Amino acid sequence: MTAVASSDGDPVVATLRSAGVGEVAPGSSLAALTTLRVGGPARALVTAEREADLTAVADVCRDHDLPWLIVGRGSNLLIADAGWPGIAITLGRGFRGVDIDGDQARLGAAEPLPTVAVRLADAGLGGAAWAVGVPGTVGGAVRMNAGAHGGEVSDHLVEVDLVRLRTGTRETWPVEACGLTYRHSDLPDDAVVVSAEWRLAPADRDTVREQIREIRDWRREHQPLNRPNCGSVFANPPGDSAGRLIEDVGAKGLRVGGAEVSTKHANFIVTSSGATAADVAGLIATVQDRVESTHGIRLRAEVVVVGAVGAAP
Ligand SMILES: Cc1cc2nc3c(=O)[nH]c(=O)nc-3n(C[C@H](O)[C@H](O)[C@H](O)COP(=O)(O)OP(=O)(O)OC[C@H]3O[C@@H](n4cnc5c(N)ncnc54)[C@H](O)[C@@H]3O)c2cc1C
Numbered sequence: 001m002t003a004v005a006s007s008d009g010d011p012v013v014a015t016l017r018s019a020g021v022g023e024v025a026p027g028s029s030l031a032a033l034t035t036l037r038v039g040g041p042a043r044a045l046v047t048a049e050r051e052a053d054l055t056a057v058a059d060v061c062r063d064h065d066l067p068w069l070i071v072g073r074g075s076n077l078l079i080a081d082a083g084w085p086g087i088a089i090t091l092g093r094g095f096r097g098v099d100i101d102g103d104q105a106r107l108g109a110a111e112p113l114p115t116v117a118v119r120l121a122d123a124g125l126g127g128a129a130w131a132v133g134v135p136g137t138v139g140g141a142v143r144m145n146a147g148a149h150g151g152e153v154s155d156h157l158v159e160v161d162l163v164r165l166r167t168g169t170r171e172t173w174p175v176e177a178c179g180l181t182y183r184h185s186d187l188p189d190d191a192v193v194v195s196a197e198w199r200l201a202p203a204d205r206d207t208v209r210e211q212i213r214e215i216r217d218w219r220r221e222h223q224p225l226n227r228p229n230c231g232s233v234f235a236n237p238p239g240d241s242a243g244r245l246i247e248d249v250g251a252k253g254l255r256v257g258g259a260e261v262s263t264k265h266a267n268f269i270v271t272s273s274g275a276t277a278a279d280v281a282g283l284i285a286t287v288q289d290r291v292e293s294t295h296g297i298r299l300r301a302e303v304v305v306v307g308a309v310g311a312a313p
Contacts, residue, residue: 012064012087013044019056022092023047030088034074035135036269037228038277039306040083042069049094051163051170054192057089058165068165069306070192072140073112076230080307081277091139095194100125103200104158109139109193113146121212126203128156129211133219134231139193144304145180149215154180156198165190183235183302224262227270233284234267234299242299243267249290256282281309 013026028045031037043066048054061068067086071077090110097108098119105125107116117132130151134141142160145153157175164171167190179186187193219225234242246252246266254261258275261283262268269283284301292298 010043012060012066015060015063016044016046016057016087019060021046021053021056021060022049028088030071030074030077030079030084033071033088033090034077034079034230035228036074036078036230036271036277036280036303038081038271038275038280039077039079040081040277042084042088043086045071045088045090047090047092049092051194054089054163054165054194055168057087058168058190061087061165068190070139072110072137072143073135075134075136076140076144076302076304078230078277078280078303078305078309080305080309082307084307089192091137091192091194095139097195103202105198105200107138107196107198109137109142109195111138112136113138113141117212120200121205121208124202124205124208125200126208127151127201128198129208129215132212133215138196142178142193142196143185143187144183144302145185146183152180154178156200158197158199160187160193160197161195162187162191163194164188165192170194222265224264224268224270227262227272228275229262229268229270230303232267233269233301233303234287235302237297237299240297241267245291245295245297245299246287249287249294251287251290254283254286256280256286259283261287277309281305 016024025045027041029041031039046057069084069088071088071090095108095110099106100123113131113134120128130149133148134146141153159172159174162171236242243266251261252266253263257279258272259279262270288299
């Protein structure tokens with residue numbers, strides 16, 4: 001595999017540009033695309049605007065034996081300090097949109113979930129107020145089966161449109177095929193979600209708007225939203241809460257370099273300026289070790305780790 005390069009003279013960048021795949025940024029920092037604000041550059045970052053851009057990028061990856069990485073809002077990503085040796089793909093405005101028809105909504109994969117929640121409420125559709133608190137995109141939310149406050153993507157998803165990067169095909173998968181379980185899907189690694197169809201229940205607009213207000217207030221009060229973070233770092237183990245276990249072992253406020261277990265919410269790690277991905281990975285491992293040695297439970301990281309994120313020395 002080729003090493004990360006950041007020059008405009010990179011032949012891969014030239015090939016991407018001549019393929020007309022949308023905006024191409026060589027050696028682009030991925031930290032800026034994530035809510036944790038750590039991590040190195042990609043060999044190139046492509047902002048795709050059309051499905052054809054995705055298959056063209058896939059062709060370049062195949063020809064140059066490069067891996068791809070799909071980046072949504074980066075709100076659940078921990079990217080290695082060394083960066084990503086291949087091509088990072090993000091979906092541009094061409095993949096946005098909320099089209100509501102009766103109790104169904106066709107959602108563009110790049111649409112932010114909080115916007116979706118508000119649009120559905122305005123249309124008098126209920127059940128998805130939870131989405132206002134999850135700062136990801138529709139695509140990332142389907143991939144993660146995101147959820148909160150008792151709701152999750154699998155409650156609403158009818159079908160999902162995918163572009164497969166290995167074959168260049170466009171496929172529509174019914175929800176039953178997606179293998180959605182707690183913060184997990186069985187979507188293959190080459191599947192780019194391009195849009196999703198949700199079905200909602202009719203509801204009183206003002207009631208849903210009030211739910212949205214309450215969720216926003218609750219989050220402001222209980223989560224460290226003023227500092228870079230990736231939401232819950234660990235999935236809850238069956239029948240328990242990761243935050244409770246972390247708090248119980250006295251890990252609130254624990255630090256490794258510029259990464260710190262939030263004092264506001266134990267299942268959040270916040271970063272300061274100068275923090276590295278290795279700091280975050282080191283803190284994750286320390287927390288896992290502490291909880292395991294006291295409670296015999298190894299917490300599963302919910303955050304998606306990209307590249308070789310070595311723990312800090
Ligand atoms: C403050 C805060 C609060 C949060 N609260 C919650 C919460 O309550 N519940 C919850 O579930 N999550 C929560 N999260 C985590 C995160 O917002 C969700 O996991 C979200 O679904 C990730 O979406 P994203 O677009 O940011 O995906 P990214 O973080 O960019 O990517 C996550 C994964 O999805 C893949 N992916 C992204 N886009 C696509 C696509 N179009 N097609 C295929 N794969 C794709 C990526 O390759 C990666 O594997 C929170 C995060 C923050 C920062």
